Amino acid sequence: MSNPQIEIQLIAAIVAMACAIPGVFLVLRKMALISDAISHSILPGIVIGFFITQDLNSPLLILLAALTGVITVILVEYIQKTGLVKEDTAIGLVFPALFSIGVILIAKNANDVHLDVDAVLLGELAFAPFDRLMLSGMDMGPKSLWVMGVILLTIITLLILFFKELKVSTFDAGLSSAMGISPVVIHYGLMSISSITVVGAFDAVGAILVVALMIAPAATAYLLTNDLKKMIALSMFFGVLSAISGYWLANLLDASISGSIATTLGLLFLIVYLFAPSKGLISVLYRQKQQRIEVSLITFLLHLNRHEQEEERHVNHLQEHINWQKVRANTVLDLAEKNNLIHINNDVVTLTEKGLVFTEKSLEYIMSNKDEKIDSMKDDFFLFRG
């Protein structure tokens, strides 16, 4: 690995970590799309800031552009408050307008501004090591490494200082106001931090892919844990993992680094989405199937309980009567027999002692509709699954 390669990976990893932390809170606060809005609407701020400073990494530019991000949030909230349109429409109206202004500003000044739209959308991580910070003739490393490093340190410091406040206001705004922690202050604090992160990161990964680095790791982590601390740690880990592996994928394909980081983030999410232990697609579908069978079983037992005559309890008749498909009827019948809830004699189904008790319990649950009734039955349910 050459020196620039290490530096690129370092920058990518730092950007990923810096994005992951605000991302977690945005996802938890159901404000993920605000990051999309901010990442687009900072463009005019960046362009105007660039006219003034002529340097993409200048702190003044970052502050100016971050201010545009906060203004976007305020504008969106103002439009929502007028009640003229629904909230998501408000987001959808504000950021394309601001982004368009940015694009037009760039286009009209294309000759004297060293900034083009592709770079804004994509960023170019590969060039980051060439823009170096020189302090009295000494080479201190790439500028963006310093910028993002400072942003990351600030974020981590603020996270540790205000962890309790963030947690309370995210999960229970009412409680947090009652405790004297203003949700409004925390809200705008988070928005400012997100804006600063987006602006700092946009140079490296581009305006739209910042969104991927903010949302995807947090969403992936959220499928794996319900613990806030673990979620933050996991999303930072996922962010860094995809940043590094994305870099090597880009190296292999000779394609855009930020694009391939987003792609690895997507693959990572896809894997977790499918295979996460309790919240993944496969386990959700499996659980739903189990529950369907359990409900069918209860329906079936109740039906047996209601009918005394032998012809009503004949196997073939039951299939018609409850109107299930054959496979499902067989599954339920097998399950009930295996658990000694019924016994079948000459194709006539009868409830056993255990089946009767179970049916009574289910009836009680259905009539009272109270959760504690079904809690005692849960143990029985596990029997079926085994």
Place this chain on the structure above:
Amino acid sequence: MEITEYFSLLWNDYTLRTITLGTAVLGAICGMLGSFAVLRKESLLGDAISHAALPGIAIAFLITGTKDSSILLLGALISGLIGTLWIRGITSKTHLKSDTALGLILSIFFGFGMLLLTFIQKQPNANQAGLDKYLFGQAATLVESDVRLMVIVTGISLFVMLLFWKEFKMLLFDADYTKTIGFNTKFIDVLITFLIVLAIVLGLQTVGVVLMSAILLAPAAAARQWTNSLSKMVVLAAIFGAFSGVLGTAISASQDNLSTGPVIVLVAGVFVLFSFIFSPGRGLLFREIKFRKNRNDLELMKTLQFMYSIAQDHENISHPHAIRILNNFHGFTKSSLKKLENEGWVAIDGQEWAMTEKGFLRAEEIYNQPIGNE
């Protein structure tokens, strides 16, 4: 080129006519279908879909090697639909909320698309240039076959919309009721979503991936301010959309270096801003005027009520009193007194006022009005 020159050229110049017709049709279909997206609270779905369409364009190019826009748009349609389905899958099967799902799919698909685009650019194939016009759109690249495709798709969606008008409308406003009376809501839902995806994909060439959602939303959001009727809203949104398309194209054609997409978005944004402020009934300006008027009316009634309480203490209700005894606290101003006189509720005589019969009755009625006759 000046804008006036553009419009004079419009009638003779074949290319300009094609492009203008294209953007007008595009604006109309987007406004039309965007109304449904806005009312279904799925405004940002359009944003996600348009970004999700990008990898489809790149893959279609990688497979076929042509730049024929209808094939590329077919790819975009497929990948847009995959994105939509995945969003639905995430929101219905996991506890992630729709905003997370939208942002996730949007950014990941877009990133994947950019990966493919940069990959294609490095290929030794002279044919590949120009795919990036799908990022911001370039109306100038529209040719007659593209416009014909747009017109056909618009015609089909218009036909489907009219055919299922009743169902669409019912699903929009009361999904549960629609289901109970036996309509297949899933099918109607998929149909609307499909049409919206179709409209988005159609606009990618002209407006581009990044800003497509605004063309869908803005005309509809503007139209919403002027009417409460769905049919009027759809027609109005189509008109707004078409005008944004034409004006945007005109402006961007008359200037150097301007992509069509951002200009159309800004023109549509002006429509929205105008509607927000000036629409009668909902607009901010009208609301402010109404607010002030109500406040003035209230002050007026307060003065009248105070006069009434004084007049009650006298046998003759029209006994004159000094104006001095009224004060600001009771909503009294010179102009409000003048107004009361104009209404014929009081009579002014120099520095004194006297209540009239009519004014007395009016004041008596203030508290006896039936509630809710507004």
